[in-house]
Amino acid sequence: MILTDLHLRNFRNYDDLEVAFSPGINVMIGENAQGKTNLLESIYVLALTKSHRTANDKELIKWQANEAFLSGHVKKENDKFPLELIFSSKGKKAKVNHLEQAKLSQYVGQLNVILFAPEDLSLVKGAPAMRRRFMDMEFGQMSNKYLYNSGQYRTILKQRNQYLKQLQQRKQKDRVFLQVLSDQLAAYGAEIMVARVTFLKQLETWAQVIHEEISQGKEQLTFQYASQIEVAENATVESVYDLLLAELTKNEEREIEQGSTMYGPQRDDLKFMVNGNNVQTYGSQGQQRTTALSVKLAEIDLMKEQTGEYPLLLLDDVLSELDDERQTHLLTAIQDKVQTFLTTTSLSGIARQLIKEPKIFEIEHGVLLNED
Ligand SMILES: Nc1ncnc2c1ncn2[C@@H]1O[C@H](COP(=O)(O)OP(=O)(O)OP(=O)(O)O)[C@@H](O)[C@H]1O
Numbered sequence: 467m468i469l470t471d472l473h474l475r476n477f478r479n480y481d482d483l484e485v486a487f488s489p490g491i492n493v494m495i496g497e498n499a500q501g502k503t504n505l506l507e508s509i510y511v512l513a514l515t516k517s518h519r520t521a522n523d524k525e526l527i528k529w530q531a532n533e534a535f536l537s538g539h540v541k542k543e544n545d546k547f548p549l550e551l552i553f554s555s556k557g558k559k560a561k562v563n564h565l566e567q568a569k570l571s572q573y574v575g576q577l578n579v580i581l582f583a584p585e586d587l588s589l590v591k592g593a594p595a596m597r598r599r600f601m602d603m604e605f606g607q608m609s610n611k612y613l614y615n616s617g618q619y620r621t622i623l624k625q626r627n628q629y630l631k632q633l634q635q636r637k638q639k640d641r642v643f644l645q646v647l648s649d650q651l652a653a654y655g656a657e658i659m660v661a662r663v664t665f666l667k668q669l670e671t672w673a674q675v676i677h678e679e680i681s682q683g684k685e686q687l688t689f690q691y692a693s694q695i696e697v698a699e700n701a702t703v704e705s706v707y708d709l710l711l712a713e714l715t716k717n718e719e720r721e722i723e724q725g726s727t728m729y730g731p732q733r734d735d736l737k738f739m740v741n742g743n744n745v746q747t748y749g750s751q752g753q754q755r756t757t758a759l760s761v762k763l764a765e766i767d768l769m770k771e772q773t774g775e776y777p778l779l780l781l782d783d784v785l786s787e788l789d790d791e792r793q794t795h796l797l798t799a800i801q802d803k804v805q806t807f808l809t810t811t812s813l814s815g816i817a818r819q820l821i822k823e824p825k826i827f828e829i830e831h832g833v834l835l836n837e838d
Pocket residue numbers: 477478479480496497498499500501502503504505525526527528529809811
């Protein structure tokens with residue numbers, strides 16, 4: 467798919483910006499703090515209705531303005547339609563083809579993006595929350611059902627944690643209500659866990675091929691879903707529901723003591739293994755970076771397999787973090803295939819040689835100086 471154009475009003479440091487993109491590689495060039503990442507972020511927001519940098523939507527609205535507006539046209543193989551988003555103090559409105567969507571989960575998935583920023587290179591060695599977020603963002607874009615289940619799960623988890631705290635402080639006594647919440651939590655939790663395992667298996671197939679190529683046949687990459695509940699590759703939702711519910715029931719007393727839910731997808735993790743060894747513990751920094759790159763590139767292929775269209779790739783200042791060899795792998799893998807947006811302070815070295823006909827945008831203080 468392609469984002470043909472973008473219109474921003476009062477988004478971050480942009481007053482009013484209208485821009486047409488190339489279906490190939492778009493390069494945002496500028497000094498620090500000019501608005502390159504803001505522009506990339508706006509594409510991410512247009513796709514997902516939320517930012518990768520902040521959970522507070524108000525930060526997206528230009529200082530002193532009341533609302534931010536974003537729109538753009540998405541072109542797919544047999545379809546072209548506009549997307550529109552408005553952020554204001556009242557919340558957000560999302561439109562597909564001029565029709566307002568009652569649920570954001572109906573909007574998400576129309577435009578698919580994969581973001582690759584320097585912090586993604588820490589996907590392997592960073593905290594588990596980062597890998598859970600990674601799974602949720604990617605799988606949520608590919609599956610409305612996943613997105614819906616995650617939303618429901620979060621709501622019930624919050625409710626259950628509040629109730630556990632009330633039981634802990636003896637403000638409540640009713641254990642039957644806790645069981646009701648446990649039952650609902652286990653139902654949505656099982657859906658999420660089984661979906662994660664299934665998607666990871668598919669992602670692994672793509673990542674293995676890429677990783678083998680980057681490591682010149684020396685390394686075999688495998689994934690492992692790490693959970694306190696055993697989720698076998700072919701596990702059914704019902705069987706995981708039974709196991710999760712049993713664990714929640716067994717540990718009720720401990721959870722009340724702690725005032726929080728100790729089991730479920732919010733505690734799970736993802737392990738990357740190279741030749742059978744955990745890369746997080748045993749891998750060199752180079753192996754950890756190669757793994758992160760393989761996973762990102764695999765996401766592109768998986769998304770194409772799942773949705774029938776390649777997603778957009780957003781590269782936020784990531785080229786400078788990769789050595790020439792890894793840059794070459796990345797750029798040759800995406801060229802002529804994936805519409806790409808990258809930010810950089812200068813396009814030089816191997817990237818300048820490899821990128822065919824980039825469309826270059828020069829940005830200064832939230833204004834586009836030049837389109838080349
Ligand atoms: N809501 C907002 N309203 C107005 N300006 C904002 C808002 N949020 C951020 N900014 C401004 O946007 C600028 C940062 O832009 P951005 O993060 O896109 O930088 P960049 O060009 O990617 O730079 P770097 O190369 O340092 O990452 C800062 O000057 C910041 O003050």
